[in-house]
Amino acid sequence: MKKTTVAIIAIIMLSTCTFSITKAEASMEKTSLPSSFTWCNVNGTDYVGPIKDQSPAPTCETYALCASLETIMQYQKQETYNPDLSETHLYFYAGGTFEAGYVNLIDAADYLVEIGVPDEGCYPDPHRAYDYPFISLDGWENRTVKINEWGWVNNTEEEIKAALVEYGPLVFCAYFWKDFFYYNKGVYQHKWGPIAGGHVMTIVGYNDSEQCWIVKNSWGTKWGLDGWLKMAYDANMITGTWYQRYDENCTGIIYIDGVYGNLQPDVPKVHIQTPEIKKTYLFGKEITTILKDLKLFTSATPRIIGDIQINVTAENTDRVEFYIDGVKTHIDYEPPYTWNLETIRGRHTLKVKAINEQNASIDIRDFYKII
Numbered sequence: 001m002k003k004t005t006v007a008i009i010a011i012i013m014l015s016t017c018t019f020s021i022t023k024a025e026a027s028m029e030k031t032s033l034p035s036s037f038t039w040c041n042v043n044g045t046d047y048v049g050p051i052k053d054q055s056p057a058p059t060c061e062t063y064a065l066c067a068s069l070e071t072i073m074q075y076q077k078q079e080t081y082n083p084d085l086s087e088t089h090l091y092f093y094a095g096g097t098f099e100a101g102y103v104n105l106i107d108a109a110d111y112l113v114e115i116g117v118p119d120e121g122c123y124p125d126p127h128r129a130y131d132y133p134f135i136s137l138d139g140w141e142n143r144t145v146k147i148n149e150w151g152w153v154n155n156t157e158e159e160i161k162a163a164l165v166e167y168g169p170l171v172f173c174a175y176f177w178k179d180f181f182y183y184n185k186g187v188y189q190h191k192w193g194p195i196a197g198g199h200v201m202t203i204v205g206y207n208d209s210e211q212c213w214i215v216k217n218s219w220g221t222k223w224g225l226d227g228w229l230k231m232a233y234d235a236n237m238i239t240g241t242w243y244q245r246y247d248e249n250c251t252g253i254i255y256i257d258g259v260y261g262n263l264q265p266d267v268p269k270v271h272i273q274t275p276e277i278k279k280t281y282l283f284g285k286e287i288t289t290i291l292k293d294l295k296l297f298t299s300a301t302p303r304i305i306g307d308i309q310i311n312v313t314a315e316n317t318d319r320v321e322f323y324i325d326g327v328k329t330h331i332d333y334e335p336p337y338t339w340n341l342e343t344i345r346g347r348h349t350l351k352v353k354a355i356n357e358q359n360a361s362i363d364i365r366d367f368y369k370i371i
């Protein structure tokens with residue numbers, strides 16, 4: 001199962017280190033490692049970026065890989081511009097299917113070496129839990145970020161710390177138990193419940209005083225510590241057994257080295273603000289969502305009762321086009337980009353497309369119009 005505000009940063013800024021990180025530190029003596037470190041606070045700068053939500057799709061492998069890339073991209077440019085890579089592109093184009101429930105992590109990492117991953121505007125996550133026809137925007141090949149190589153990190157405390165400081169956030173495979181769903185404070189260590197599944201997350205830091213790894217998850221901000229996890233050094237969650245049939249050297253922990261390509265493409269940015277996933281709206285006003293597990297809806301599909309205004313944010317664009325089920329219904333040439341939804345009851349797909357003279361970007365939102 002695959003599940004920043006100042007307050008969030010305050011929770012995870014556990015590092016007291018104030019030094020710059022260079023490749024030369026790869027050869028540091030293990031005893032010279034700082035007692036705490038996080039990519040959320042390198043000389044006062046947070047390079048990690050906000051928590052994302054993969055639900056309800058089993059795309060944790062690509063969310064974890066992209067989380068690592070996005071941090072390395074910002075650190076490499078020495079700029080916090082919140083790059084947003086297309087996890088869903090990486091998932092499907094690297095061979096993943098929702099029917100199988102995963103993408104091979106090795107295949108996804110190799111895809112980053114050979115092809116690369118474009119920005120989210122080429123293929124936004126529709127938050128669907130089923131397979132469907134997929135294709136990224138024309139020209140996505142010119143908007144990709146690639147890596148020189150990736151490799152396995154030995155599963156020892158000191159070697160994980162050293163690799164984390166040298167290369168950037170590390171992607172790791174984990175088993176988790178039922179109590180993991182309910183984690184919301186302190187340092188996590190399994191206490192009750194059976195094994196619930198496998199998951200992939202990203203280690204962004206550590207803290208010796210609390211004996212824990214600082215982990216970025218992809219289950220949204222309502223899980224854990226506003227989406228983050230403090231995982232005990234001895235939590236025994238990290239595993240390499242999933243992929244040892246493909247690579248006997250697999251340790252379950254991946255480092256990424258050498259990011260290059262179109263790190264900051266000059267393209268429109270567009271995001272559907274309303275309706276949001278997992279929300280219910282009554283005549284445009286958000287209300288409590290009930291019957292969340294009703295089979296009529298997927299867990300992420302917003303539900304709309306009555307009239308609602310579609311709200312979109314967009315940058316670097318000349319116009320925003322609105323589509324319902326593939327049919328263009330409205331064009332807005334000036335912000336705020338809005339449209340009063342007009343459609344019949346039932347399940348629909350909203351697509352918005354921001355366009356300028358050179359490029360386009362899209363965002364997608366499935367929704368259910370109840371009445």
